[in-house]
Amino acid sequence: MTRQVDSKYVWIDGEVVPTDQASVSFFAHAVHYGTAVFEGIRCYDGTSGPAIFRLPEHLERLRRSAGEYFMEYAWTDAQLTAATTDLIRRHDMRECYIRPLVLMGEGKMGVRPVDCDVNVYLAVWSWGAYLGAGALENGISAKIVKQRKFSPRALDPTVKACGHYLNSVLATKEAAAGGYDEGILLNSDGRVAEGSGENIFIVKDGELKTNPAEESLLLGITRDSVMKIADHLGYKLTIGPIELEELLGADEAFFTGTAAEVTPIAKVDDEPIGSGGRGEITERVQTTYLDAVRGKADAAFHGWLCPV
Ligand SMILES: Cc1ncc(COP(=O)(O)O)c(C=O)c1O
Structure with a gap:
């Protein structure tokens, strides 16, 4: 399989190595038991040059x-910030996605981690x-998948751990198999x-x-940004459980x-949401x-911007 990403170097424990040499031991605990955590961050080319969005958070x-x-x-965090900005500069990128992984x-x-690196x-x-x-302009189609979001009683959904994503992998596959762009998971109570x-x-x-964390979700940094943007734009915002009927x-x-x-979510299970495109308020927030x-x-x- 040819590599799909244009990464040239990877930073590993303080060293920058060519991407082809970035490897993980077969005997790493993470490979066997999913014990890894990660982040997804974006750097945008802004009015004052490339800047990383909400890096400290x-x-x-x-x-x-x-x-x-x-x-x-x-x-x-100061060392990781310096390493990240250095890596972006080495790639000469003005916009990119950033993936820290521990x-x-x-x-x-x-199973019990003992003396692991x-x-x-x-x-x-x-x-x-x-x-x-076209997703940002026209919206996407979503499917309510059979797979339920794991309960906070099993794993903490506010933790961004690699193993947690098996739940999401199943959801994306089920949605794609039905011809939908994305899967929406209900929690164990059906909301x-x-x-x-x-x-x-x-x-x-x-x-x-x-909805709030108790409903089984990651507390997104974009979610937090949008809440602040909504407030700035003067919209009333409630945080509360969302029933499926409310979404539909x-x-x-x-x-x-x-x-x-x-x-924008244009359709859920083939039913249009509102006018079935990008709504007016969605467009303003977006x-x-x-x-x-x-x-x-x-x-x-x-x-919110950290200059590169
Ligand atoms: C399961 C899940 N929920 C929500 C989000 C949104 O989080 P953020 O806005 O911090 O990227 C992500 C993306 O990281 C996610 O994987």
């Missing part, structure tokens, strides 16, 4: 996720619209949880609503995520978000 979530699975690492390396074999990786590559061309890699917002009668009966709905940005990530929005959002 992503690094904070990375450390918290790693801690949940006993992977403390010695690198400070994994449980070699140690004693067995902790390895930290950073990679960058070019990544356009995650849900395909809306989230997309396979996105949070969900609905709009009804001019007001926005999104919404005037507008959209996904949020670093990869998906603000993507425009402000895409301006904010490039430093074009109100100065109130400039603090």
Whole structure:
């Protein structure tokens, strides 16, 4: 399989190596038991040059996720920030996706991690619209998949761990098999949880609503940005459980995520949401978000950018 990403170098535990030499031991605990955590971050070419969007918040979530699975690492956020900006400059990229990954390396074999190394990786590559061309303008089709989001009683959904994504992998495959762009998972109580890699917002009668962590979801950094943008634009926003009927009966709905940005949900299970395209409020929020990530929005959002 030829590599699909244009990554040339990977940072591994303080060393920058050509991507072809970036490897993981077969005996790494992560390979056998899914003990790795990661982040997805974007760098945008903004009004003052390339800048990374909300890097401190992503690094904070990375450390918290790693801690949940006993992977403390010695690198400070300042060191990881310097390593990331250096890696972007080496690639001469103005816009890219950034993937930090912390994994449980070699140690004693067995499920219980004993004396395992902790390895930290950073990679960058070019990544356009995650849900395909036209998704941001026209919206995408989503399927309510059979797979339920795992319960917080089993694993903490606010932790961004690689093993947790088996749940999402099944959801994406089921959605794609039915010809849909993305899968939406309900939680174990049958209410809306989230997309396979996105949070969900609905709009009804001019007001926005999104669901809380207790409903089984990752607390997205884009979700948080959109909540602040909605407030800035003067929209009322409620945080509460979302019933499936509420989603289906919404005037507008959209996904949020670093990869998906603000993507309108045009249809759910073949039923149009509102007018079945990008709603007016979705478009306003999306425009402000895409301006904010490039430093074009109100100065109130400039603090979200970390120059490269
Ligand atoms: C399951 C899941 N939910 C939500 C999100 C959105 O999170 P963020 O906005 O921090 O990218 C992601 C993406 O990382 C995700 O994988």
